[in-house]
Amino acid sequence: MEKMLVAYASRYGHTQRYARWIAEALRCELARRENVDRFKLAQQDVVIFGGALYAGRVNGLDLVTKNLETLAGKRVYLFLVGLESPGEGNTLPGTVKLPFPEDWQPDGVFYFQGGMDYSRLSLVHKMMMTAIIWITRRKAPQERTADDQMILELVNKEVDLSRKEAIQGLVSQVKKDLASTQNGNQGKTH
Template identity: 35%
Template sequence: MKTVVIYKSKTGFTKKYAEWISEELSADIFDGSEVTTNMLTAYETVIYGGGLYAVGINGVKFIAQNLDKLKDKKVVVFATGVSPLREEVVSEVKNKNFTSEQQKFIRFFYLRGGFDYRKLNFFDKMLMRLLKTSIKWKVKRKKKLTSDEIGMLEIFNKPADYTRKNKIEEIIAYVTS
């Protein structure tokens, strides 16, 4: 089965998973900026990976907008984020990025990535500083922090990599079934 792995990665965590998946499946791999819709016709399985930014999957619109051309293919989307895997996170991401009709054709997976402030671009650094400020403001007002907020404060100035190769096993099993 001819498979392609496409990814959009700002800090390298999504790229790492994409490379592992490509390796395991002997699949072609491309950065999302290199891919055209016409290229996808040569593949039976299309796997797309992108990092999460405010619950949006980086670059996934390419898949969503071309889903009509992919309906006869196995379509997998994975997102990477810093939060631990929780069902409510998975549901929120799926519902924010895909219509209920699109969800019928896309198999979605969440993989825990990481965080490295130094690798962010200027705009993303500004957004993260705003987030950090809002969390610290919550602390000052003695408001209860969520586990994600506590975790973000802990890793903000210290890179964290939660990627694990064994986390791709479910994707590999689905694609090869």
């Protein structure tokens, strides 16, 4: 039986909700990023890490980037949660660049849309969002994208784009890879 962990970093609960849905679907352990260290990672065969996007960076991703040696030979999947629209074919938004060395790639990277309740944001986050809203407001109305329009409306209403069905691609890939491992095909080179 493969040992599998879903670890997540979440400020306002959206990433946590996705992490819980995934752990339930795969019937595996769920843990906050703060409660996972390298020794815990070392015990796993499969690690799924989820972090939210803040100003183009993935919250808590150091759990992966600082532990690449420990993760060698294990299957590693990432899911990122943000408000931006996904890229074409449900891929990561074009603004996101993952900070991995050239010779290391996760087994899968997935992107899910989360949400935001402006009234619950920390002071720092409110200030960051105010700056983003201010910059967006300066765009000519005909140049604004649907994401720009959403940003402009964030102050007035809570947005929640989380959907449980979004996890299906990740869950299917993990199950498929596990089945192939059990059939003797490791398929993992790092």
